[in-house]
Amino acid sequence: MTATLSETLTLLLIEDDDGDAFLVEELLKQAEAPPKITWVRSLRETKAKLTSQIQCVLVDLTLPDATGLEALEQVLAMAPQAAVLVLTGLRDVHVGVAAVKAGAQDYLVKQDIDARLLARAVRYSMERKRADLAHLALVAAELTAKENSRLESGLLPVPLLHTDALRHTTRYLPGSQGSLLAGDFLDTVQTPDGSVHIVVGDVCGHGPAEAALGVALRIAWRTLVLAGQTGDRMLRTLDAVLRAERQAPEIFTTLCMATITPDLRHARMRVVGHPPPVLVRDGRVEVVADTPSGPPLGIFPDAEWRILDVPLGEEWSMMLYTDGLIEAVVGEYKELLGVDGLVDLIRAHGSIDLDRLITHVGTLSDDLAVVLVRRGPE
Template sequence: MSTVSRSRPLAVSGAGQDVLELLLIEDDPGDAFLVEEFLEESELDVRMTVAQSLADARRLLISEASGPQCVLADLSLPDGSGLDMLREVLTMAPRAAVLVLTGLNDAHVGVSAVAAGAQDYLVKQDVDAPLLARAIRYALERKRADESERQLVEARILSQENARLERGLLPVPLIEDENLRHHARYQPGRERALLGGDFYDTVQTEDGAIHVVIGDVSGHGADEASLGVRLRMAWRTLVLAGLTGEKLLDTLDTVLALERWSDEIFTTLCMVTIDPSRRTALMYRAGHPRPLLFTESGVDALPDDRCGPALGLIPGVGWPMTTIELGESWGLMLYTDGLIEGYAGEGSERLDTEGLVTLTRQILGRGMTGGEMIDTLVAEVEALNQGVLTDDLAILMLGRGSAT
């Protein structure tokens, strides 16, 4: 194996790159010398390494962390040949542009090689310096285009799968009361993730009561997302079975203890039952942020004086109940702490509940309500945070009358 280093300006990969790393897999010293001479005559700034066998190439590609940007491969080697050899090269150098070298009688092999994944092929007897330089440029650009297309296809498939999973995992509210308005937003904090550990649900029972819940599993990741879905489904099942209040929370606490993988995992939760009259509600909070109450006179956070610990922390503990006077026209907005734990502008100050109330009042003052208000609220919270929120975020809003 030999290495050739040169220092002319690079004319193929654009500004910011210094040297093109090229691996030549060629067992004929004469052909390797010709390739070296052609590169010397070209405008390319190349550091070329020659592997005289497939085994040499394998050792090189395994030992180098970054690998070459381009591979020139003769498909007729003593220890490897044809498309089987090409497939191994493509596997060993997945980020490299691959050019195949063939003889006059093997041009059909070159065509098959391109169909199998190579960027181009060259007939040895026809190669000169300009053709080689042009072919390398073309191969690099085609590799970039192929990679971009692959990423687009992956993103499209991921988007389709996410939409399919979302339909199955995010809840459809069970509400028969046409006088109620329901809005929900969900935004996982992990990049390209579908679900986080936050969850919410809304169910109307046979007696006409409306039950809403929002929760947040501690931690971030697929396991937390899975646990959140299981807790939501357990909550819905228990509500439909007739459980309410502390009995329901006690059972959910037991479910969490059985389903979690560590004693350190806990879940904050806020649960509200709206009376069939729609004028009062009962609320239980387990370590969860205070909901916002919208009335004809404005918006404010509910009192912070009655809140129990998060689920999974203290076995057998009770959770106090709060009665909420709703009136004729009202709105309730439940949310997870991802909405209030971002920064409130420059510095280290967090938005917190008070900042959320102030921001919501400003948005309401512009005449926005419902889904438009929620979308604007999230956008402005992110603007204050100077970037997308890193924590999972869920918002559930239920309203009646003109207050929201």
């Protein structure tokens, strides 16, 4: 009766006995879709013939250059994506069982093989390997999700804000990169003197390494604020942390820092190679600074950053954000929003409403971190 192999496979047969190899080949030819078979006699030949197209390996564990589980371990190492089916003799059944425990998908006793049994064993081995690989991928995805969660919790701290006179809102959204983490970070800390310190930063690049660096910089910033270190001294310390922790010398970080005075009527800012904050006061929407205070961190070792003194008044709203917002593509002609477009959009809305703003922008091409601080009535 014809054996069933529903798909055309590419198999590698590792067998030093000509008779046994001929038997396996003849039995597999009886399948509905006979597989393409490459026959080798040793592990040494295997290394030359084993390619990514090989889907299943049939291996005899008595070979000229390796025997038993040692031979299997080498095959498994050489073919991590292929199903492995072990061939044994009657007296080596215990070796077959041990081989399955060691990582093979199945084993067959040579004396018991017929066309149907062999085709079924190959098919079973293939399905089991697919299940094993899917399980490994799932475990890896779960571990990645847990690690991402830990990193995100570091990037998104609980603000240390004790005043009821300010309303504080944040948003952190991934861009079209999908699940890739980015180095965007934000934080807010109110010190005992009543000053409110805010930072929004962006480590260039995407991935766990950049996210971890963002966490390190965010924690360093909070620590320095709580220790009373601000201004250029803080920025130089953050620059030193960045240079010590980054994985490549071309990685830099932009950020915007604002310190709001205890009376909440004035702010001192440093825009470090970063998009300028947007301020709404006295019914006017404006950009805090057309030019940054200085270059990003991690580029010039002797950089200096000028202070931006910003009067706020009694009622105001101030938004610090990363470039994911102004690099969003909007409109019929798919143009970048830009800083001017952002200001026009806020003017059209009449105020800074983060949810409405983000909904209008739509799909983000880059990750976005936003801090909105407001004083006065809604």
